[in-house]
Amino acid sequence: MGVEEYSGGVDASSGMLVVTMNDVPGYKVDRVIGEVFGLTVRSRHVGSQIGAGLKSLVGGELKGLSKTLVESRNQAMDRLIEQARTRGANAIIAMRYDVTEAETGAEVCAYGTAVVISPA
Template sequence: MGIEDFGSGQTQSDVLVVTTNDIPGYRVDRVLGEVFGLTVRSRNIGSQIGAGLKSMIGGELKGLTKTLVQTRNQAMERLVEQARARGANAVLAFRFDVTEAADVGTEVCAYGTAVVISPQQ
């Protein structure tokens, strides 16, 4: 597995997503409000058994890591879709929230503030 299997983040998009509250060189023209992308993934019994065995001897649980990266990327894609649908070209204060969902899976929520930005003159 290469680094791309474990990396995350934004691919080329018309909506810029940042974790900061502002973007150097840009001004916020309009705040459109909170946007989020949500996904819930159930646990795979095979990977759970493998993870249980691996946890006894130690080391990274690569299958679970890859699944979490894919899940976060899906949540982020949904956030970008929602921001775009509201007319935003950026999302500020981007964050992830990860919780257990009723003991059957993992809920991943990507959230932030949708804004319209323009370059400062």
């Protein structure tokens, strides 16, 4: 598996600046829109669970589960961006991920503060 299968983040063509910082150097916050989030819940595939169980006997990365988590994070990020765009934002600051283990899978939430910024 190549690095592209384990990468994420915002595509520059999305038109939305997403940062984990509380501010953006060189920009001023003109308006705070508020909290936005994107959420996805993924169930585990029985085959990957069996494979993960066997892999745990010998150790090493659980590549199938890693790939699923990356896909989940990317989907949550896409939903976050769409919510912010719908509410009129051009940036999201203080973005974070939260992952919660559920009995049947995992909940991945991307959240942050939607804002309108302009060059300072």
